[in-house]
Amino acid sequence: MSTSMRMLSLFIAVTVVFGAYYLIANLFFRTDAYIESILIFAAINIIVSLSFYLPFSAGLLSLAQAGFMGVGAYMSASITTLWKFHFTVGPLDLTFFIALLAGGILAAIVGVLTAFPALRIRGVYLLLMTLAISEIIRVFFLNFEYTGGASGLGGIPPLTTIWNVYVALVLVVLFFVRVTKSRMGRAFESMKEDQDAAEVMGVDLTRHKVVAFAIGAFLAGISGGLYAHYALYIDSTNFGVFRSIEILIFTLLGGYEIYAGPIYGGFYLTFLPEWLRIIQDWRIIIFGGLLIVMMILRPAGLISKEMMSLRYWRSTLANLWKPRVEA
Amino acid sequence: MALLEINEVTKSFGGFNALYRVSFAVEERRIHAVIGPNGAGKTTLFNCVTGMLDNEGGTIKFEGHVLNGMKPHKRTELGIGRTFQNIRLFGSMTVLENVMLGRHCRTNAGILKSFLRPPFCELAEERATREAALELLEFMELAEKLHLRASALPYGQQRRLEIARALATKPKLLLLDEPAAGMNQNEIIDLDRHIKEVCDRGITVVLIEHHMSLVMEISDIVTVLNFGEKIAEGKPSEIRENRQVIEAYLGEEE
Ligand SMILES: Nc1ncnc2c1ncn2[C@@H]1O[C@H](COP(=O)(O)OP(=O)(O)O)[C@@H](O)[C@H]1O
Ligand SMILES: [Mg+2]
Numbered sequence: 001m002s003t004s005m006r007m008l009s010l011f012i013a014v015t016v017v018f019g020a021y022y023l024i025a026n027l028f029f030r031t032d033a034y035i036e037s038i039l040i041f042a043a044i045n046i047i048v049s050l051s052f053y054l055p056f057s058a059g060l061l062s063l064a065q066a067g068f069m070g071v072g073a074y075m076s077a078s079i080t081t082l083w084k085f086h087f088t089v090g091p092l093d094l095t096f097f098i099a100l101l102a103g104g105i106l107a108a109i110v111g112v113l114t115a116f117p118a119l120r121i122r123g124v125y126l127l128l129m130t131l132a133i134s135e136i137i138r139v140f141f142l143n144f145e146y147t148g149g150a151s152g153l154g155g156i157p158p159l160t161t162i163w164n165v166y167v168a169l170v171l172v173v174l175f176f177v178r179v180t181k182s183r184m185g186r187a188f189e190s191m192k193e194d195q196d197a198a199e200v201m202g203v204d205l206t207r208h209k210v211v212a213f214a215i216g217a218f219l220a221g222i223s224g225g226l227y228a229h230y231a232l233y234i235d236s237t238n239f240g241v242f243r244s245i246e247i248l249i250f251t252l253l254g255g256y257e258i259y260a261g262p263i264y265g266g267f268y269l270t271f272l273p274e275w276l277r278i279i280q281d282w283r284i285i286i287f288g289g290l291l292i293v294m295m296i297l298r299p300a301g302l303i304s305k306e307m308m309s310l311r312y313w314r315s316t317l318a319n320l321w322k323p324r325v326e327a
Numbered sequence: 328m329a330l331l332e333i334n335e336v337t338k339s340f341g342g343f344n345a346l347y348r349v350s351f352a353v354e355e356r357r358i359h360a361v362i363g364p365n366g367a368g369k370t371t372l373f374n375c376v377t378g379m380l381d382n383e384g385g386t387i388k389f390e391g392h393v394l395n396g397m398k399p400h401k402r403t404e405l406g407i408g409r410t411f412q413n414i415r416l417f418g419s420m421t422v423l424e425n426v427m428l429g430r431h432c433r434t435n436a437g438i439l440k441s442f443l444r445p446p447f448c449e450l451a452e453e454r455a456t457r458e459a460a461l462e463l464l465e466f467m468e469l470a471e472k473l474h475l476r477a478s479a480l481p482y483g484q485q486r487r488l489e490i491a492r493a494l495a496t497k498p499k500l501l502l503l504d505e506p507a508a509g510m511n512q513n514e515i516i517d518l519d520r521h522i523k524e525v526c527d528r529g530i531t532v533v534l535i536e537h538h539m540s541l542v543m544e545i546s547d548i549v550t551v552l553n554f555g556e557k558i559a560e561g562k563p564s565e566i567r568e569n570r571q572v573i574e575a576y577l578g579e580e581e
Contacts, residue, residue, distance in 0.1 A: 174442075175442050178441055178442050178444070179438055179441055179442055182436065182438075182441035182450075182453065183430075183431060183434055183435075183436045183441065183452070183453065183456070184436070184437065184438045184441060185441075186420070186424055186427060186428045186431070187428065187431055189417065189419070189420055189424075190417045190420065190428050193417040193418060193419060193420065194415050194417060196379060196399075196415075197411065197415040197416075197417070198417075198428075199379075199398070199399045199400050200377050200378075200379060200399045200400075200403060200409060201403065201428055201429055201431065201432075201492065201493075201496060202400050202403035202404060202429070202431050202432025202433075202496050203400055203428075203431055203432075204398075204400045205400070211438065215438065257419070305419065
């Protein structure tokens with residue numbers, strides 16, 4: 001392993017340990033409203049990055065995730081704000097749960113409708129088509145007076161808490177941990193590698209593409225619902241092209257070989273502009289610059305698949321101070 | 328009834344006939360070789376049988392089912408497996424995962440089932456898939472390479488892995504596209520044995536190959552293609568004597 005690779009691994013290890021410590025400290029031992037808000041946005045960003053990663057892991061590049069997020073946000077906010085829906089079972093208030101679920105399901109339905117035209121096209125055309133769909137969804141909400149149209153939808157009840165957002169995140173991560181090493185996870189990976197070979201090996205491409213799009217859209221819808229009930233005001237500009245590109249960047253920088261990439265990218269790229277206040281306004285430019293540097297130095301993103309094994313970390317850390325390690 | 332019936336199959340690329348009215352039948356439990364010079368249309372024939380290409384004329388029947396227009400994965404379900412001349416393994420997946428993927432069409436655990444399984448408890452189907460894959464890797468003598476990325480294997484082993492992956496789909500018919508290409512003499516001897524063992528498992532083999540010693544030694548019947556047309560068919564001994572085949576492909580010496 002090269003020295004730069006060892007240094008990068010060390011950097012990742014340190015940031016992960018530090019991030020976990022920071023998260024736990026702020027969850028359990030401190031309550032700072034400002035940090036809490038960043039942690040909540042980080043979790044929402046991770047969920048939506050994973051929503052992008054799922055179809056991507058099957059070889060489908062979707063820039064419609066911001067649109068799906070908007071569908072989930074508007075749907076769940078309609079339930080809690082416009083319809084003032086309440087649902088309790090004994091002492092349990094399930095209103096928010098049902099609103100999120102409804103947002104996710106509606107987004108999944110839109111995702112399936114997107115998947116059908118997407119079945120026949122590949123590569124850059126798919127990217128353009130999904131971008132167009134995202135814009136169609138945005139313009140729809142811009143003109144849909146029922147949910148506020150151009151003036152947006154306000155007065156949404158503050159139902160998102162750091163606790164429910166992190167419970168949702170843990171469930172989503174668990175989903176990826178389990179599905180990656182399963183029959184369907186293998187099928188997705190084979191499609192990403194070589195979709196024609198996968199089909200000849202018995203993978204039904206149509207079905208798997210629709211499933212990947214639907215679940216990706218579902219997760220985006222959930223993240224939209226969580227976002228709406230934290231921001232408390234949404235309008236169509238929240239779910240535009242830039243949002244989609246931001247989601248793409250989280251994954252490309254974090255790494256797209258394995259689900260840990262979007263988790264890492266989503267977390268740190270939410271914090272980075274906060275830690276360095278000056279770059280706030282230059283966010284997209286800085287991210288773009290980082291992206292260019294990464295594409296040259298480490299095209300598959302910071303986290304790679306090999307880093308997912310304990311063996312990798314044991315040997316990396318054990319050899320950290322040796323001047324040179326032969327293969 | 329033959330296992331595979333190829334009847335007047337034609338396939339052209341922009342006016343050029345890669346296959347022209349090719350007909351032959353593959354009988355069950357045979358090793359059936361398809362030979363011919365480069366560009367003769369052998370791989371195109373496999374692509375038509377597996378559904379990667381649609382033939383324009385003629386019909387292809389497998390166990391009496393007409394395959395025309397059927398999607399590739401459906402044909403795999405019916406029992407047609409193949410390897411690729413230009414190796415097409417899933418390079419970033421491990422050796423084991425490649426073979427387990429082959430089991431996809433014989434299993435059915437969906438995403439929710441995998442997600443909602445009890446903790447620390449593998450699905451029975453997943454365990455069976457792994458065991459079947461391990462057995463095939465043992466069979467193909469790749470068991471030591473289990474956790475390597477497929478792309479990290481040397482060439483000859485990649486070809487064997489292609490066979491193991493195809494066998495994982497539980498084929499009745501296995502199409503091998505130049506499995507010995509790039510192999511050294513020892514590897515070819517092993518391959519010879521492996522193909523015979525595959526046949527002993529009750530699987531019918533169609534073999535595209537340029538190594539004539541291998542073809543002549545293991546095949547029951549040989550079909551010769553040249554410029555997209557069938558020019559001869561018969562026992563290896565007959566093919567060796569056939570004037571037309573010698574002129575088009577085999578050459579004088581030998
Ligand atoms: N997808 C394709 N598009 C255009 N031409 C093709 C394609 N596949 C094969 N061909 C042409 O068809 C002919 C037969 O090719 P192929 O079946 O690969 O031959 P073989 O496997 O016998 O060497 C060649 O001339 C090749 O260039
Ligand atoms: Mg060929």
